[in-house]
Amino acid sequence: MEINFTEEQLERYSRHIILPEVGPEGQAKLLSSRVLIVGAGGLGSPTAMYLAAAGVGTIGIIDADCVDLSNLQRQIAHGQDRLGMPKAESAKKTIANLNPDVKVIAYNERLTSENAREIIREYDLVLDGSDNFPTRFLVNDACFFEKKPLVSAAMFRFEGQLATFKPHEDADGPCYRCLYPEPPPAGLVPSCSEAGILGALAGAVGTMQAVEALKELLGIGESLSGWLMTFDALRMEWRKLRLRKDPHCPLCSDKATIHELVEYEQPACTWQA
């Protein structure tokens, strides 16, 4: 790989380049990488900012929402001066200020079964930080069909979950449907924004997601593929649980029944516990 860093880049990325595990080759790899971030909210804020600071060359951000005052308690890519602005645009502005090396593609729209594969196809890695089950299944399925690794994170109140899915690379590697084969019925699990969340939890979980994404792009260390990482902020405890490929997975097993994208209805927010 031919590496032509500018003086400014050598300085900006010096703390990366000095790491033997990264070095100039790793930094050049990051600069040529393309990452799609689904959701520019609680998780998308720290992931977008850390990946941008790290010099990931192209970052796509998709979110159909606009910045609302109630977002600012945890969505640190946005600020008071962005109220009412599309979140993807606001994140783009924040990134431009962090690192001019990064090209940001803002999609002010929802990911749907119509556009998902086409958009995901343009990237090397996808980060899911969406806020609903239909999108999570759509992202997983589109990544599987397009053979793209997915680093997925979710959170609720004081708890977070993180996993890497790349069944196309690893014969034993599970996908999101190996973990949860289909979306839960409305009302039985929390997926609604009314449930509440400790703001800084988004930073803790999103930053771990960014760390895992950078490792995945650099090809260093041990992948989280095959594990489900959980974080309980009240106990201040991270745990790694074994996550195996489901031999009956409806998507990624040889008994697959899903051969194209499925769009689930977003259930009404009826969860009360």
Next chain:
Amino acid sequence: MSVTVRIPTPLRRLTGGADEVQVEAKTVAEAIDALEAKHPGIKERICDEQGEIRRFVNIYVNDEDVRFLEGKDTPVKDGDEISIVPAIAGGAA
């Protein structure tokens, strides 16, 4: 056998806020029944009408998913830890 059941945030309302509950059980199914006896209403959040573990809830004994052991008949021994891990979706909103 005394085992610890770890309660995830979404179900703690049903355990009066407790993040773990000690139960006497020889299998995962017995542990769920013992949990239900102490905290009525929790079983239907974990199991369907047929008593099978719901597909959007994963149960682990220590760090292994019971689907890859013996399901709800997975034996448990003194000191084992059962974790209930339901699907959560929050992230952006």
